[in-house]
Amino acid sequence: MAKMTIGTKVESETHEKLTKLAESRGLSVSELVRELLEAGIGEQVEPAAAAVSSDLAERLDALEAMTFKATRAAAKAQFLASMSVGFTSDLAKLIVSGQMPTSREKTEFLAQTNEWAEDFAKTYLQNDPRGDV
Numbered sequence: 001m002a003k004m005t006i007g008t009k010v011e012s013e014t015h016e017k018l019t020k021l022a023e024s025r026g027l028s029v030s031e032l033v034r035e036l037l038e039a040g041i042g043e044q045v046e047p048a049a050a051a052v053s054s055d056l057a058e059r060l061d062a063l064e065a066m067t068f069k070a071t072r073a074a075a076k077a078q079f080l081a082s083m084s085v086g087f088t089s090d091l092a093k094l095i096v097s098g099q100m101p102t103s104r105e106k107t108e109f110l111a112q113t114n115e116w117a118e119d120f121a122k123t124y125l126q127n128d129p130r131g132d133v
Helices: 012-024 029-097 103-125
Strands: none
Touching (some): 029 103
């Protein structure tokens, strides 16, 4: 990589400090100033990178939560669809056979279906600390 020259003026006290520090580290003043500049620039870049990393982590967490909620919603929809298919199939069999369920049988069947739905929800949908859909 090509090197460029930067010229700057500093107070004599600053120059003396730079000279002493450079000598103690076995460097030229130019080498020391270069290291200090690069370290200073690095300190400015690292917080920006950390902020991007933190923002990315937050966005990934939000995406994970949304994905989880979508998965749970899909599970609920799949369960309800399955229940509807089963209910429709049972009803079609009764109609084809000429047997219409009594009011009591309908009530019992709906109560059983509700119980299955509640059991399903308790088992598969409410056991996760990430919250409800």
